[in-house]
Amino acid sequence: RKEVEQDPGPFNVPEGATVAFNCTYSNSASQSFFWYRQDCRKEPKLLMSVYSSGNEDGRFTAQLNRASQYISLLIRDSKLSDSATYLCVVNLLLTTDSWGKFQFGAGTQVVVTP
Amino acid sequence: NAGVTQTPKFQVLKTGQSMTLQCAQDMNHNSMYWYRQDPGMGLRLIYYSASEGTTDKGEVPNGYNVSRLNKREFSLRLESAAPSQTSVYFCASSEALRLAGQETQYFGPGTRLLVL
Numbered sequence: 384r385k386e387v388e389q390d391p392g393p394f395n396v397p398e399g400a401t402v403a404f405n406c407t408y409s410n411s412a413s414q415s416f417f418w419y420r421q422d423c424r425k426e427p428k429l430l431m432s433v434y435s436s437g438n439e440d441g442r443f444t445a446q447l448n449r450a451s452q453y454i455s456l457l458i459r460d461s462k463l464s465d466s467a468t469y470l471c472v473v474n475l476l477l478t479t480d481s482w483g484k485f486q487f488g489a490g491t492q493v494v495v496t497p
Numbered sequence: 498n499a500g501v502t503q504t505p506k507f508q509v510l511k512t513g514q515s516m517t518l519q520c521a522q523d524m525n526h527n528s529m530y531w532y533r534q535d536p537g538m539g540l541r542l543i544y545y546s547a548s549e550g551t552t553d554k555g556e557v558p559n560g561y562n563v564s565r566l567n568k569r570e571f572s573l574r575l576e577s578a579a580p581s582q583t584s585v586y587f588c589a590s591s592e593a594l595r596l597a598g599q600e601t602q603y604f605g606p607g608t609r610l611l612v613l
Binding site for chain 1: 532600603
């Protein structure tokens with residue numbers, strides 16, 4: 384089983400609609416969580432960190448559910464420019480003296496259509 | 498600031514050839530990483546360097562070596578390329594590793610490698 388799993392999609396979303404998708408992680412000791420965005424043939428870029436209480440950044444809302452071990456991303460009022468692959472990233476701090484290991488999901492593709 | 502830069506952008510190798518992928522960052526970050534990205538697999542960590550002078554294996558280190566030349570530069574070497582190493586390689590950096598907090602990684606533009 385992969386340590387971080389995502390629905391690969393694609394999620395086809397009409398412009399202006401809302402789309403949401405989840406990412407599950409297997410290690411309950413995971414410490415911090417991120418959503419990255421990756422455009423076709425480009426490098427990943429940080430979209431937003433995910434905080435325990437949930438957080439918003441404009442049209443984007445991220446949630447963390449530690450009990451069920453998943454994080455979610457919701458995009459409201461989708462724009463054509465939101466078309467991308469969204470990578471879930473989990474940082475596992477192995478011990479207090481070692482560094483965290485970033486685990487990447489394979490990504491969820493979102494396609495926003497006119 | 499250029500951020501994280503990588504060279505070359507593209508490379509075609511024959512099986513058995515060697516090459517070095519270069520990476521540099523100008524953000525004064527302590528930690529640097531090399532990943533490979535294959536379709537449907539997500540990014541997988543090859544090697545990382547927590548700080549200048551240290552390097553450690555990641556998830557898929559076989560067939561690779563690294564050098565943390567100084568704080569800015571972290572190179573990845575393929576001594577004898579194999580078709581299984583055809584991939585997109587990303588270098589990344591982050592400020593610090595020891596905190597359980599919200600360090601983020603900054604990625605270079607990637608190197609597309611084809612091994613024939």
